[in-house]
Amino acid sequence: MIVLDILEKIYLTGSEVLPKEPLSRHTSIAVGGPAKALIIPNGIKSLLITLKLLEASDESYRIMGMGTNLLVSDRGLNDFVVKMERLGGYEVTGEILIAESGISLKRLCEIALERGLSGLEELYGIPGSAGGAVYMNAGAYGKEIKDVLEWVELFNGEEMERLSPGDLNLGYRSSDVGRRVITKVALRLKRDDPERVEKRMREFLRKRLEKQPVFDRSAGSLFKRPKPNFYIGSTLEALGLKGYKVGGMKISEKHAGFLVNEGDGSFQDAMKLVENVRKIILKEFGENLEMEVVVWK
Numbered sequence: 503m504i505v506l507d508i509l510e511k512i513y514l515t516g517s518e519v520l521p522k523e524p525l526s527r528h529t530s531i532a533v534g535g536p537a538k539a540l541i542i543p544n545g546i547k548s549l550l551i552t553l554k555l556l557e558a559s560d561e562s563y564r565i566m567g568m569g570t571n572l573l574v575s576d577r578g579l580n581d582f583v584v585k586m587e588r589l590g591g592y593e594v595t596g597e598i599l600i601a602e603s604g605i606s607l608k609r610l611c612e613i614a615l616e617r618g619l620s621g622l623e624e625l626y627g628i629p630g631s632a633g634g635a636v637y638m639n640a641g642a643y644g645k646e647i648k649d650v651l652e653w654v655e656l657f658n659g660e661e662m663e664r665l666s667p668g669d670l671n672l673g674y675r676s677s678d679v680g681r682r683v684i685t686k687v688a689l690r691l692k693r694d695d696p697e698r699v700e701k702r703m704r705e706f707l708r709k710r711l712e713k714q715p716v717f718d719r720s721a722g723s724l725f726k727r728p729k730p731n732f733y734i735g736s737t738l739e740a741l742g743l744k745g746y747k748v749g750g751m752k753i754s755e756k757h758a759g760f761l762v763n764e765g766d767g768s769f770q771d772a773m774k775l776v777e778n779v780r781k782i783i784l785k786e787f788g789e790n791l792e793m794e795v796v797v798w799k
């Protein structure tokens with residue numbers, strides 16, 4: 503099938519199709535060249551037909567949630583990118599919240615509050631989608647999404663499967679989701695007084711706003727902690743690296759664990775900065791830093 507045929511078929515499923523769409527428009531750090539095409543399915547049905555069409559073709563594809571943990575090459579990608587943002591349905595049964603994977607984590611927290619359900623308060627303020635949160639096992643203030651995960655529904659390239667968190671090996675900002683596509687997540691929450699839930703949400707959000715460059719262009723924490731008590735932010739700060747710049751990319755002045763784009767920062771700037779910081783940490787502490795931000799090139 504030639505590319506135009508595939509795109510036409512995908513378009514007919516109800517997906518939006520944006521050929522050569524710059525991914526800088528879709529990543530929170532505002533970096534990334536064009537994808538072969540950006541495809542935005544309008545629901546689970548159009549997503550599944552789209553994925554099956556792509557699987558049956560020779561074309562490669564990647565999945566984007568809300569692009570808040572991604573650093574994409576300025577050269578762009580020879581792949582299709584399927585963005586999940588319109589998969590936002592949900593239902594609540596008792597203490598179980600089931601949501602499509604494109605829903606934002608923020609919305610999930612708000613739904614939990616509306617229903618008087620506790621369990622997501624620490625995560626309030628983490629940007630991104632439910633699917634991205636599971637893929638990354640997102641977390642904050644001692645809580646990770648895996649702590650409340652009941653099951654995950656995925657498309658494995660051929661069919662849908664429903665897995666329990668134990669099957670996905672969810673660890674510190676990692677999972678075994680791999681090439682599979684998360685379509686739905688189910689969270690097990692606990693009934694609680696909405697006023698208490700709201701108070702906790704606000705407290706965690708306040709801490710986040712005080713400490714993190716939430717309103718700058720970033721992709722979240724740049725590196726993973728190499729060991730539990732090795733904090734990247736305070737280590738880089740102690741080394742005088744707050745504000746350290748390569749081109750238009752710099753280590754945030756507010757929190758040294760974050761890389762921020764000053765406006766004209768490029769992928770090359772970011773990767774050079776990463777390389778330099780890794781060299782310094784290796785020399786000073788003998789630790790090999792692994793990036794937390796996912797690189798697409």
Ligand SMILES: Cc1cc2nc3c(=O)[nH]c(=O)nc-3n(C[C@H](O)[C@H](O)[C@H](O)COP(=O)(O)OP(=O)(O)OC[C@H]3O[C@@H](n4cnc5c(N)ncnc54)[C@H](O)[C@@H]3O)c2cc1C
Nearest residue numbers: 567568569570571629630631633634635637640641684722
């Ligand atoms: C200001 C700021 C603060 C942040 N704070 C935190 C924090 O406190 N804790 C934390 O853990 N993270 C934090 N992050 C990082 C980020 O928000 C999370 O990792 C988030 O869960 C990523 O979700 P996303 O939808 O944006 O994923 P994306 O960035 O779109 O994708 C990330 C990875 O997940 C995969 N993926 C996404 N959706 C799916 C799906 N449906 N199926 C299969 N694979 C999928 C992608 O292919 C990619 O590999 C922060 C980011 C920013 C910008």
